Structure formats: C-alpha cells, structure tokens
Amino acid sequence: MPVIPNSADYLRLIRSGDTRLLSRALARLDEVQIAALIVPLSPKEQDTILHQLSLELRSEVVASMRYEVSAQVISRLAPEEAARILDNLDSDDVADILGEIEPEQLRAILSRLDDRGELEELLAYPENSAGGIMSLDAARINEDVTIAEATRMIQQEAEELPGSVFYIYVVDEQDRLVGVISLRELVTSKPDVPIHAVMETELIYVTVETDQETVAELASRYDLVAIPVVDEQRRLLGVVTIDDIVDVLREEATEDILKMAGAGDGMASTMSFGASFKARWPWLMAAAVGGLMVAVSLQGFEDSLRTVPALALFMPVVAGMGGNVGTQSSTIMVRGLAVGLVETTRLGRVILREIALGATMGMLYGTGIALAAPLLGTTEADPVNLGLVITFGMVGSMMIAAGVGASVPLFLNRINVDPAVATGPFVTTAVDILGLLFYFWLATVLLQVGG
Amino acid sequence: MPVIPNSADYLRLIRSGDTRLLSRALARLDEVQIAALIVPLSPKEQDTILHQLSLELRSEVVASMRYEVSAQVISRLAPEEAARILDNLDSDDVADILGEIEPEQLRAILSRLDDRGELEELLAYPENSAGGIMSLDAARINEDVTIAEATRMIQQEAEELPGSVFYIYVVDEQDRLVGVISLRELVTSKPDVPIHAVMETELIYVTVETDQETVAELASRYDLVAIPVVDEQRRLLGVVTIDDIVDVLREEATEDILKMAGAGDGMASTMSFGASFKARWPWLMAAAVGGLMVAVSLQGFEDSLRTVPALALFMPVVAGMGGNVGTQSSTIMVRGLAVGLVETTRLGRVILREIALGATMGMLYGTGIALAAPLLGTTEADPVNLGLVITFGMVGSMMIAAGVGASVPLFLNRINVDPAVATGPFVTTAVDILGLLFYFWLATVLLQVGG
16 A cells, blocks of 8 residues: 655755655655655755656656646746646646646647647636536547447557546437447447447436536436536537546535635645635624624623623633534534535424524533532622523523524525535624623623613 | 436425325436435435335435435335345445444344345444445456456456446455456457556555545545455455545545534434434533633633723624634644645744734734724723724734644644544634733733723
8 A cells, every 4th residue: 555655754855955865765656655745845845856757757746736736836847848747648637737827828838738729628618617627538439330349449549548438438420429338338248239239328417517516416426437528419528537526526525614614715735825815804804894793782781791790701601602503503504405414305393403402502511601600709799690691691692503503504505605605704793693692681681780 | 417306396296195196206317316305305205205116226226325314214124125125236335334224123134135244244344444345346357367368257247247347456376466457458458468468566455454534545646446455465355446435535524524613523314413412512512611711711800891891892803803713724724634735844834824814814804893993982981092902902812813723733633633623622712712811911901900
C-alpha cells in the first residue's frame, strides 16, 4: 500500500540544497505520492522538486494534483514549457487546469497546444456543468456492427482511447446515442451477434448543461463508472468518467462544509489574505447586523441589568446553548436535505421532534447550570428565582433554537435558496434575539426587576 | 435523464388507497427512482409501495437504498421473506445491510440464506474496514495462462462475475496477487501472449484491516475503479469496487459535517428522539461546562455591569462575531487537513494570516457597530469611550477567535484526535471567555468602572 510521504522530511532535503540526495529520495515515489508531497509546500519548493523530475513524470504529477494547485504550478512556467507538460495529459484534465488560469496566459498556452481546437470547445462549457468536466474521447461504435467488428475497432483505436474506458457507446448514423455495451459484455458475447442485439437501451445520460452535482448524483445512485454526455439532438459529445465524478463529490462536500461556516465555497492551499477576506466578509456582515439587532432588542432591559448584574453572566450560556442546539438541528436538516433523508412528507413531525429535543436538553442543562450558579457565589439576593430564570431561560432558548434551526433550512429549500449558505447567521441572530428576550422577560417577571 | 420523483404525489396515491392507480404510477419508475421515492416515507407507506412490486424489482429497490434504510425495510419482514430478497443481491451489499440488523433477527435471516458461509466471513470484518466493504467475487486468473485462455475463462464465468468487473487480478499458484490486467488490455492484447507479459505489476492494494477512508483516498488519488483486498500473505481475498468507494466518500462527508456541529456521526431518516438525544448530548455537555466557565470568569465584572449596563447589550455581538470568525478559521483548517491542503510546513504563517484577518474584520465591523451604538440611544454617559470599548473589544475577540480557531484543529491533528469532533466547543468556550474578559477589561480601563 503506497504511503503518503511526510512533506517535512523532504523539506529538510530541499533546504539542505543536496539535489542528488533529493532526486534519489524522489525516485522511490510514484506520481501520486509526489503530488501529495508537493501540495503543502511553497511555490519555490514545489518548483525545486518538479525540476528534479523527467518531463513525463512531471506531467503525471501535474495530472495527479487538484486542478487549483496544478494551475498554480502551470502559471509559473513559460508558455512553451506549460504546453509541453499539458500535451501529455487527457483533454478533460487540461481543460480543468486551464479553466483556472488567467485569460492572457491562457491564450499564450492555448496557442501552443496540440489539441487547441478540442480544448477551446471544452473551455466554452461552464466549469460546473457536464460539458465542463467531460472528456471528448468517448469510445463509440455504430449500431450495425457485430461484436467481432466492434472488438477489432477497439483494438485498432486502442492508442487513442482514454486509459479508463469501460463502456462503449452505440450510436446511429446521425451519431445519436442509442445504446451502451460494457467491455465485459463485449468480451463475453458471441462474436457474430450484432451490437444492437446485446446493447443496453435503457440509458442514463446527461446533456452538456447538466450541473456536475446532478451528474455525480446519477452516477452514484445508478452505480455507473461513466455517464455519456449528449446535445439537444441526443448526439454523443463526450463522457464523464468516475474519476471526475469522485472529484466532484469531494469538491461538493468541501463546498457544503465551508458554506455552512460562511467561509467561502472552495479552498486552495495558498488562499491569499485578500481571497480569504472576500470569501468571509459577507457572512460576518450578516452576523454583525444580527448582533446590532440583538443589542437593540435588549435595550429595554438596562434597568434589570443594573439591579441584577448577574443576569449578564449567564447571557453567554443561555444564548450559546441555544446556538449550539440550533446549529445541530440546522446541520441535520441541511445535510438530510442534501442526501435526501429528510422525511419531507412529515415536516411538522420532524420540527416537533427537534423542539421536544430542545426542551429536554434545556431542562437538563438548565437545571444543571442553575444548581451550579449559587456555587459561583454571585451576589444575588434571590438565588432561587435566579435559578428558575436560568433554567427556563435555557429551556425557552433551546426550544426556540431547535425549532428555528429545523425550520429555516426547510423554508430556504422550499423557496430554492441553498440552505447551506444562508441558514447560519439567520439561526444565530433569531436565537440570540428571541432566546435572550425570553430570558430577560422571565427575569422581569420572576425577579420583579424593572423591565 | 431520470428524474427523482416527488414523494408527495405518491403519498397522495397511497392515502387514496387506490392500489391499481399506485401500481400503474410505479410501473413508470426504475429501481433507483422508487428507492429515492420511498426513503422519506413512513415505514407503513414504504411497505405499501414495496408490496406493489415484483420480488425482483423489490430486491433491486432494496439494493438501491442506503444500507441503514434497507436494513429497516428488511427488519420488518419475516426471515423467509427477507432471505428471498437478499438472495438476489451481491454479497457485499447483503453484508452491509445485515451489519445494521439486530443479532437475533440476523441469525434467523442468515440461516436461510444461500451464501451463508460467505456472508459470515464478510460479517466478521469490522464495518469500516476494507474487509467490511469488499466483495468476494474478484475476477482472478493464473499468471501462466495466455490472453486467449483468460478471455475464455472470463466468458465461462460470466454468470458468476459481478456486474461491475473492470479489472482481472492475476495470482500465482499460492493465490498471491502478482498483477492486474484491465478488461481493456485483455481486449486489445494479442491472444497468444501470456498474461504475465502484459499485466501491470505495480499494484495498488489494501489489506482487510485497512480503514475504508484510506481505501477511498487511494482509489481517488490513483483514479481506480476497484482496489484488490489481500491478507497478510498477499493472497487475494476480494475487491472493493468504485460504487462502494463512492458510498464511503458520501458517508464520510456527511459524518464530517455532522461531527463539526456535534450532531452525531451518521444519520438516518427515521432517527428516533432517543438516538438523536444520545448523539447530541455530549457536545451540549461540553458547551454547558464551557458556559459555566464563562459565567465564573466574568463574575468579577458585576460592578462594571451595574454602572454601565449597556456593556451587556453588546456582549452577544462581541462574543458572536468572535465565534463566527473562529468557526470560519477552524472549518477551513479542519477541511484543509482532511483534503491535504493545509501548508503543514508553514503553520506559523497560516495562523498569523488568520489572526491578521481577525484583526482586520474586527476593526471593520467593530467600528461599524460602535458608530451605530449611539443611534440606539443607550443611556450611557460616555459614548466615545463605550465606542472604543466595543471596537477594540471586537478586534481583540476576533483576533483571539481566529488564532484559537486556526490552532486548535492543528494541535488536535498533531495529537491524533479527530479535529472535526473536538474543535467546536473548545473554540466557542475559549473565545467566549478570552474575548469577553478582554472586552470587560477594556471597559474597566476606558470607562473607569469598578473591575
């Protein structure tokens, strides 16, 4: 089993300046190991290592990295050198890498590539569409040929077919997709049978415009290793293979996670301060506006605070426990909607279950914290009622939080807003305002302080 | 392109009791569509739909659902009926489903299955290991045969091979894995060449104990559609195919997201109140303990609060903005570590960049909120100094938060604790305590209130 090498060990070698030793250490690694080793290094260190490799291995390493990182490596090269490397890669990988490169440099590299026309075609499709991730090298065969003829054609075209061909797509004379046959069926069928007699005609296919997430969803639900891509006339244009689908799944998972924290929707190792700022300020803006609203809404309780300043000490835990349970509820909903596991036909029950859970947790932890409160030795005259305010304040805050946390994603989903993006600040603000208002209202009633 | 059907439409049909209309509507759907339709329904509704299907289609639907849901469906059947369905599925799917079923019922079903021995072998491996997700039906061939003989063998065994065979594994006379040949190479090689002359000998393989996440990582990095599984003597035991790898990737993404919110590490549509409670209380316990520590640490400032109660109004926004930026920083680190994109050789710089970002954001939003504060009409005598307390309180809180948020995951990763699980409450508590202490300390200094 190949092991991902430790970047720090190689960093020491690079810094020692002993290129002979470095080159000998690198010789023990394959392209995937070198790619994993290189990604966390600085640009200069990356180039030092790439410099030790043959053109072929360097190309394989570039193909094995995430496209964002490959694009950074390629950007640092002269256009001639970049083209030499890219000419060794599959067209869909090249298109993905070029998609991340600045227009001017892109033109300079494109004009030097062997498959320029093909690549310009691929680059014209949106990055996140089936067209943007497909390869143009689909293995295709006419419906009228026999198994034996098809096998011969595959043998003749072996050189041009991509490494990972598993299905052969069957087309009619207008190049329209009519069926598919797996290599396995090709091998196990009788040679004189016509293709159309054994091909599968219940086809799963997508169009160039289909969102990459939908492509991944289909491949995963139907257990396919490749999905053909067609135009509006159902003419076969290309194929999306499982390695790209796996990349999409990983990318989307990262995107979902980052979006839920308001930290952008993609990441690169060398994310600059500026890029990071740009990705993160909108969520913080929403939180700041929410925070101001909280301050405004609590304004009426300054007198209560003057009389019982201990109330302020428990504001963080009342709001925080609400926020935590709200985040749990909303995360479960957001993820449940993404994987199709929310009982969308019984939303009322789902929300009620969350609210009941919030109430139970609030009762449990509220009592615990209220019992611990007098031990803190607060200077409060009425510890029993303060305890009741804390307990039921937490019950209220956590019920509100669970209810809001469960409902907001469902509501956003209904109005076609991505719940992963917008749920967070919404829930926090609502919970802070409603939860703390309830807490102070309780204090006004139970502690008989001015409201 | 097959469309995922709307459960609500079918629910209406189920409730109408018109089974003829329901059965006709279902006839238009394939197994994947029916599976997607069924998952969000109640157990009774699920059974009503399954009842309308032929045994074969019912088996395919069960195979197309998430294992947790399949297991729930299977659990509700009599053991004879369950065995009839499971006998139609691939052994690795059956093992995954049976892995979710209670011991007693499991025994009853197992004793009625055709491949009992094979399944008991698979069930003996841990659920999250390569052994737990592998299929025993690897296509294997001896190294001494020729391409023509290998092709003949594949043709003869066609019936027994799993639907998704793409590689043939080459073994020596001790059944030790020595090479691999893709179906494509089999098709395109000359018939009289011996297998060992054309097979790939640089093998990627795993052992039965390998964690499923590592298997998925390897398949994704090396762009493989299947990975062979061997024992300590390198004897070929089985194969993990890409459909299971895709399932692992999706499962792990959901797990990571839920863990980061402290909402358990897996999900099912019918998660009960009890299961939900069990998954969520530990994180809330950590948050409650943290909240108590916050209350204790702020105790000394009761006098400040009595003098300037307006300080309490801005506690939520000071702590909240810190919490938000801390969550962003920690999420980027947790996810960056998971996908290998953190510049692990330059941690100091990464953390400093986060702190600088926190300072910038704090200055920006702190000033904004301080300027808005007087408009709220707080009854504070010294609005300028209150503004300074808010501004620099937020700068401090957000710097601390970004620094803690970036460092904690790196530290947990170093000591081999999963950063996704433990980062959240840690960061929130640290930020609440340190951020609010700094805020109140500033108030004591600038507003000259008793500290």
